[in-house]
Amino acid sequence: MKTAFFFAIAVGMVAAASAAATWSSSSRSPLGPQNWGSIAGYELCGTGKSQSPININKASTTYKNHPALSFANGAGNIAFQMMNTGHAINALPSNPDGAPVLSGGPLGSATYRLYNIHIHFGNSTLKSSEHAFENTRTNGEFHIVTYKTTYGNISAAVGSGEAGALAVFGVLFDARNVSNTDSGITTFIDYASNLTYNGDSSTVSLPFPMMATTEDLKTFYTYSGSLTTPGCAEVVTWLVNDRIHYVTPDVMDQLAGLRSGNMSVPSYLLLDNTRPLQMLNGRVVERNFEAPSAASIVSVSLVSVLVTIAASLKNW
Numbered sequence: 001m002k003t004a005f006f007f008a009i010a011v012g013m014v015a016a017a018s019a020a021a022t023w024s025s026s027s028r029s030p031l032g033p034q035n036w037g038s039i040a041g042y043e044l045c046g047t048g049k050s051q052s053p054i055n056i057n058k059a060s061t062t063y064k065n066h067p068a069l070s071f072a073n074g075a076g077n078i079a080f081q082m083m084n085t086g087h088a089i090n091a092l093p094s095n096p097d098g099a100p101v102l103s104g105g106p107l108g109s110a111t112y113r114l115y116n117i118h119i120h121f122g123n124s125t126l127k128s129s130e131h132a133f134e135n136t137r138t139n140g141e142f143h144i145v146t147y148k149t150t151y152g153n154i155s156a157a158v159g160s161g162e163a164g165a166l167a168v169f170g171v172l173f174d175a176r177n178v179s180n181t182d183s184g185i186t187t188f189i190d191y192a193s194n195l196t197y198n199g200d201s202s203t204v205s206l207p208f209p210m211m212a213t214t215e216d217l218k219t220f221y222t223y224s225g226s227l228t229t230p231g232c233a234e235v236v237t238w239l240v241n242d243r244i245h246y247v248t249p250d251v252m253d254q255l256a257g258l259r260s261g262n263m264s265v266p267s268y269l270l271l272d273n274t275r276p277l278q279m280l281n282g283r284v285v286e287r288n289f290e291a292p293s294a295a296s297i298v299s300v301s302l303v304s305v306l307v308t309i310a311a312s313l314k315n316w
């Protein structure tokens with residue numbers, strides 16, 4: 001009863017606000033991910049059957065010999081306009097026409113131009129990656145968003161509704177005091193930490209090859225999914241790097257004070273700008289690398305069978 005009452009309030013607020021077509025990435029907002037499907041124009045977020053993000057159960061993935069991915073025009077440092085959008089920290093290439101172009105893997109010879117790089121993040125203790133491995137999230141995830149060059153721009157690609165109109169390379173990162181921290185993500189976070197309020201922006205130089213290393217472009221999971229923000233269009237070929245990257249807890253916590261609004265209005269913290277895990281609904285998740293060892297596959301498979309049985313019992 002109590003839940004229904006609060007849901008009614010939330011939906012009421014969603015309806016009232018829908019004229020402005022607003023949404024929030026914060027689960028603490030009535031316009032947050034839990035209610036996106038109730039916002040006019042964003043119904044697919046609630047009804048879609050190929051939504052993202054998902055849990056990746058490694059033992060349930062299917063091996064397919066996809067070649068490595070590669071970026072053309074991706075060498076050296078690249079200038080980006082980085083901005084706090086109120087939903088994430090987005091970095092758009094300053095020269096969009098000369099931006100790196102992705103191909104290979106399941107994309108084959110089709111070419112996908114970089115649109116933006118953005119991050120979903122928690123703090124050093126809050127696990128807010130979008131995808132999960134074995135139902136475990138990490139502290140953050142960065143997304144390199146690209147669109148098929150046969151479309152003139154990102155809007156046309158999203159509007160096409162074509163599965164695979166976009167390709168997003170995702171990298172999960174975790175906050176740990178280890179020596180092999182990731183300089184690409186650390187640089188991104190250093191710059192992002194200055195953009196406290198919605199609308200704050202700056203021109204930055206990002207070491208692009210460090211954010212999509214040749215090594216990381218060789219090992220990934222891939223599946224057909226959606227944007228993880230409204231309207232959740234099911235147009236994305238997801239490419240999720242197998243390797244978890246690291247930043248120090250101190251670096252991770254530099255993002256803890258970022259806000260979703262501007263300086264003059266109360267707003268939510270930007271952190272935890274992460275959509276809940278979505279149902280797989282029978283989709284196949286492929287991996288392009290052989291499993292590490294038969295023994296571990298067998299044991300993990302057994303666990304996954306037990307988890308599946310437990311989950312099906314729960315449905316009763």
Ligand SMILES: [Zn+2]
Pocket residue numbers: 118119120143228
């Ligand atoms: Zn994203």
